[in-house]
Amino acid sequence: MSVEVLVITVFLALAVGGALGFILSRKGSSKPPVFETAVDIEEKKKEAELIVSKAKEEAQEIIRKAQEEAREVRLNSEREAEKIVRLAQEEADRLRLTLKEETEKIRQDLDKKSKEMEEYLAERKQEIQKLEQALQHREANLERRVQALERREEELYRREKEVREMEKQVDQAQRDLQLKIREIDERKKEIEALRHREILELQRIASMSLEEARAELLRRVEEEAKIEAIRVAKRIEEEARERAEFEAKKIITTAVQRLSSEIAINYTTTTVELPSNEFKGRIIGREGRNIRTFELLTGVDLIIDDTPDIVTISSFDPMRRELAKDALERLIEDGRIHPARIEEVVAEVKKEMDEKIRKMGEETCMELGLYDINPGLYYYIGKLYYRTSYSQNVLLHSKEVAYLAGMMAEELGLDAKMARRAGLLHDIGKAISHELGGSHTDIGIELCKRYGEPDPVLNAIKAHHNEEPVRYPEVALVCAADALSAARPGARRESLEAYLKRLEKLEEIVKSFKGVQNAYAVQAGREVRVIVSPEEISDEEAYMLSKNIARKIEEEMQFPGQIKVVVIRETRHVEYAK
Incomplete structure (x- = not known):
């Protein structure tokens, strides 16, 4: 259909173009009249209409012829297509038949070969079964021989072990016999000496009365029994101590070797580095206003001396020093140092310090695997970082005690988690004892009771200062770990x-x-x-x-x-x- 439309369009264009060309040629060839009347114009219109109608008729004729030619072309194309399709179908049928014959032939060959292969595999399978039976028979024989050899080896090993045990027993019996012989000889010597002394004593007390002799005899027997009892107690205690010391040293050595703790000694001063020496004047301020404001708000002493690019913060309270250090570093970084800005920065640092302390306590509990500690204790645990005992950081000391007690509890098969818990909280009262006053053990007991800590923790708080007896084995390990941590070289110092x-x-x-x-x-x-x-x-x-x-x-x-x-x-x- 598209071919027919194209042909019709071409013929229409040719017809219209021819008509227009005729009109223009006539206009060009005729001379323009000097005067044209309405009649002439009307005649020209009619002529133009006639020409257009003739052009339309010619165009229709051309279209009709084009349609007939297009139908003829389509019919020819369809006949050619049918012929081609018929030839292709005949060729496909021929090829299908040929392929079917070849496929049948190949299938027959494959069937023949598969039968031959099955027969071959059956023969091989029979051979393999025979070989497997032979191997199984041999394996059974070997297994019986191996079992017999193992039984003989076990019998030989048992006899050898019995011989070694008998040799040891003989050696031990010989040693015991020699020891008993030496003891008998010593006893004989002692008996001879005692007999000699008794003879002398009898000669001496021969002049005594019966009552005096009985009293003297009782006194001497009592003294000898007391000395003998002390000897026996000493021997038993020494044997028990040697064994206990060996096991204790083994456990403690294992725990100490596994723990690589951080050694931190706190002093009473902290230094802050300055970008340049000109900051010293800005920190002091006009007539010392800045430094006075800073010291008043933080409770520390700022020491500004001739040391280049360094300012020293002095205070006995580590928390005050930390707060002053953070505030001073922020002021130096900001560059604006005046009383109003100092008040603002110190207030900001104080707000952030509480959150920092609480987070430090939480991280410590997570590090030790104590996930069920009441979150209310996080703040007090973190606050231990800013407390010292003989210049030893209390939080690091508590962590070290927790690790050591937990490791020793694992070695002894005790509750390692409870040992770590008691070790961490045994000095918790030191977090606020300087604020409330009183013994840190009493304050720690009240604090732990408030947050529902178990009885072993309370016992550890009291027992590590011998304020009450140890009631749990884990608490005994906490006391030992506390002594280890405090006695470690470099851990503490005193005046x-x-x-x-x-x-x-x-x-x-x-x-x-x-x-x-x-x-x-x-x-x-x-x-x-x-x-x-x-x-x-x-x-x-x-x-x-x-x-x-x-x-x-x-x-x-x-x-x-x-x-x-x-x-x-x-x-x-x-x-x-x-």
Whole structure:
């Protein structure tokens, strides 16, 4: 249909163009009249209409012829297409038939080959089954042989073990026999000596009355029984102590090796670096207004000396120093330093400090795996970072105690989480004891009771200062970890005056005992060496003296870590050859 429309359009264009060309040619060839009447114009119109009608008729004729030609072309095209389709279908049928024959032939070949392959596989399968049966038979034989060998090996190992045990028993029996022989010899010697002394004593007391002899005998038996009891107690205690010390050292060493703690010692001053030395004048301000305002608002002393580009903040309170440091750094960064701006910055830092402290406490609890601690304690735990004890940071000390107690609890199969909890909170009262006054243990107990802490935590707060007995094994580990953390070299420091007074008091306590000739505090007060008079103190009494001295030191002194008491009893016999 599109071809017919195209042809008609072309013929119409040609017809209209021819008509217009005829009109224009006539106009161009005729000479323009000098005067044209209405009749002439009307005639020309009629002529033009006639020409247009003739052009339309010619165009219609051309269109009709074009349509007939288009129909003829379409019919021819359809016949050609039908012929081509018929030929293509015949060719496709021929190809389909050929393909079907070839496919049938290939299928027959494949069937034949598959049968041959199945027969081959069946033969191979039978061969494989035979081989598998042979292998299974061999494996069964090997398994029986291996089991027999294993039974023989176990029997040999058992016999060898029995032989070794018998050898050990024989060796032990020989050692025991030799030991018993030595003991018997010593006993014989002691019996001979005792018999000799008894004979002498009997000769001496022969003149005594019956009552006096009985009293003398009872006194001597009592003394000997007491000495023997002390010896037995000493031997049992030494064996138990050696075993306990070995296990304790093993556990403590393991815990300390696993913990790599941060050592932080707080001092009373903090330095702030300045971009240039001109900031010192701006910090002081006109007539000292800026520095006076800053010190009044923060409660610290600003030391501005000749040290280049450094300002020192001095205060005994770490929280005040931290607040002053942050405020001063912000003022220096801002550049505007005047009383109104100082008040504004200090107020901002104070607001942010509480949130910073609470977040620090929360992070500490998360770090230790204590997710069920009441959030109300986060602020007090974080506040421990700004408290010190003998210049040791209390929060870091509490974390160290928690880690050590938890590790030792894991080694002993106890509640490690409870040990860490009690270790973290054992000094919680120090967060506010300087504000409320009173013992930090009492304040810590009240604080933990308010937030629902369990009884082991309360016991740890009291027991680590010996204010009440230890009721839980985890609390005992907290006390040991607290002593370890405090006694670690570099953890704490004290003034020279307090250090000297502590050593003097330690020596005075030791010298107050009867029979002590001299006492020396060594190793910074971690050990005291006691020299006793051998005429007044026997070996057994020296043993009891060491225990009594240690007990009295615990009762009358407060000290970090532990103090080793060494009692030395020495007998010297001097003679000169002349």
